[in-house]
Every structure is written in structure tokens, then in C-alpha cells.
Amino acid sequence: MTPEKLVLPRYRRDPAGTHPPLGSPGYRSTALRHPRQPPVLLPHLLTEVTGPLLGPGRLAPRDNDLTRRHAGEPVGQRIIVHGRLLDGDGRPVPDSLVELWQANASGRYRHVGDNWPGALDPNFDGVGRTLTDAEGRFEFTTIKPGAYPWRNHDNAWRPAHIHFSVFGRAFTQRLVTQMYFPDDPLLDQDPIYNSVPDERARLRMVSRYDHDRTVDHWALAFAFDIVLRGREATPLEDQEDAE
Numbered sequence: 001m002t003p004e005k006l007v008l009p010r011y012r013r014d015p016a017g018t019h020p021p022l023g024s025p026g027y028r029s030t031a032l033r034h035p036r037q038p039p040v041l042l043p044h045l046l047t048e049v050t051g052p053l054l055g056p057g058r059l060a061p062r063d064n065d066l067t068r069r070h071a072g073e074p075v076g077q078r079i080i081v082h083g084r085l086l087d088g089d090g091r092p093v094p095d096s097l098v099e100l101w102q103a104n105a106s107g108r109y110r111h112v113g114d115n116w117p118g119a120l121d122p123n124f125d126g127v128g129r130t131l132t133d134a135e136g137r138f139e140f141t142t143i144k145p146g147a148y149p150w151r152n153h154d155n156a157w158r159p160a161h162i163h164f165s166v167f168g169r170a171f172t173q174r175l176v177t178q179m180y181f182p183d184d185p186l187l188d189q190d191p192i193y194n195s196v197p198d199e200r201a202r203l204r205m206v207s208r209y210d211h212d213r214t215v216d217h218w219a220l221a222f223a224f225d226i227v228l229r230g231r232e233a234t235p236l237e238d239q240e241d242a243e
Contacts, residue, residue: 018201018233026191028152058097064130066142074124076105076143078219081179081207084136085166088229092136097167098226099129100140107148107160116149141219147186159186159193166226176237179224180206196235204234 022034062069067078081100085093103109103126108118110125124143132138147157162179180187187193187206196202204227213221226234 020195024195064140066128070123072123079144080219080221082139083224085132086227094134096132098138099165101127102162103145107146159184
């Protein structure tokens with residue numbers, strides 16, 4: 001009897017213009033760090049696809065609430081960010097690890113490399129994580145980040161944004177994107193946001209104010225779905241020529 005051949009998943013390519021190119025002239029630092037040679041695609045064998053596993057035992061009870069992990073209240077506008085993780089056919093992706101990291105309300109990261117004169121907040125570290133539920137839903141309580149300056153061009157300011165990282169069932173299955181806020185006046189001059197060629201794809205990185213989920217006297221709510229593949233895919237980093 002011939003043993004069955006292991007068939008690993010392959011994915012259809014997303015439409016052209018969905019993801020930013022690795023080299024974006026407006027985003028100056030890409031010229032220093034993007035690959036200059038074509039990628040070498042290595043096959044994912046059973047070890048890479050199945051492990052190490054990510055599960056609920058790796059999460060602490062308040063990992064998805066960035067406002068209640070310290071001795072005092074963080075400074076800034078409290079917000080709820082919620083959404084669904086979906087595949088290219090609109091089906092929920094359950095039990096997937098979703099991480100976020102962000103600047104605080106003054107636009108400063110708690111990082112040794114961030115030393116512009118925005119105030120640090122001792123009650124806010126800017127990192128969180130959670131698992132999607134059976135319907136692909138995730139939710140975070142956090143503080144709306146502030147804009148911050150960077151040295152990409154003259155008087156350059158990054159719009160308020162939150163970084164998201166999505167894991168599959170193993171560490172080799174990781175995707176990264178950014179979420180922006182509606183009606184931000186800095187979006188038009190931001191070369192990272194505008195590095196996504198397709199305008200409709202760019203708009204999929206902008207969250208939606210959700211009044212129904214806003215909690216009275218507590219927090220504003222913003223909805224942000226992450227779609228992994230297909231015509232409605234969320235723009236993701238380092239996806240050029242990905243299989």
C-alpha cells in the first residue's frame with residue numbers, strides 16, 4: 001500500500017495593489033532594509049506548520065486590557081478596539097493569537113529608542129494580546145495613541161495608529177498590519193499608510209467608530225476586522241511575492 005502524500009496548504013495571491021511594496025521611496029528607511037534579491041521560498045514541512053503551538057495557557061487574565069495592569073489609571077482617552085479575524089472566504093479564524101503594540105496618549109513608546117519629549121506614562125506599557133474566539137472575534141481595551149514626530153521628511157508626524165500582529169498555529173505563521181482612526185488629518189501625508197497602492201485597500205486599514213459598542217461614561221469603541229486573504233484582504237507588511 002502506497003503511503004499517502006502529505007499535502008500542505010497553499011494560498012491564492014491577493015489582488016495587485018493590496019499590500020505595500022517592500023521598497024517605498026516615500027518611506028525612506030525601506031531603501032536601507034528591504035531585500036534586494038528575490039526571495040528564496042523554503043517549504044513549510046510538518047514541523048513548521050504544527051509547532052510550537054499557541055494556546056490559552058500562554059495568556060494572563062488582563063493581557064487584552066492595557067488600562068488595568070498597573071497601579072494607577074493611564075492618561076488619555078480610553079477606547080475599546082474590537083473586530084473579527086476572517087479568511088479570504090469570510091469564515092472566522094478561531095483560536096488565533098492577536099497581539100498589539102502602540103504609543104501612549106502623548107505619542108511615545110516605552111522603548112529606549114524613543115526619546116522625543118512626549119511624556120512617558122508609568123501606568124501604560126502599550127502592549128497586549130488575546131486569542132480569537134470560536135467566531136474569530138477579538139477585543140482590547142486600551143488608550144487612544146497620540147501622533148508622534150519622525151525623521152522621514154520635513155515636519156513629519158505619524159498619524160495615530162495601533163500595530164497588530166496575527167499568529168496562526170505556529171510562529172512561522174505571522175502577519176503584521178496597522179490600524180488607523182477615521183478622519184485623521186495626518187493620513188494624507190503619511191508615507192507608510194500611502195505605500196499601499198490601492199485606495200480601497202488603504203481604507204481597510206482605517207477603523208470604524210462603533211457607537212453601539214461604546215460604553216457610556218467609560219470608553220469609545222472602534223471596529224477593525226482583519227481579513228487574511230482575498231479581495232477584501234487587510235494590507236499586511238512584507239507580503240510582496242508571498243505564497
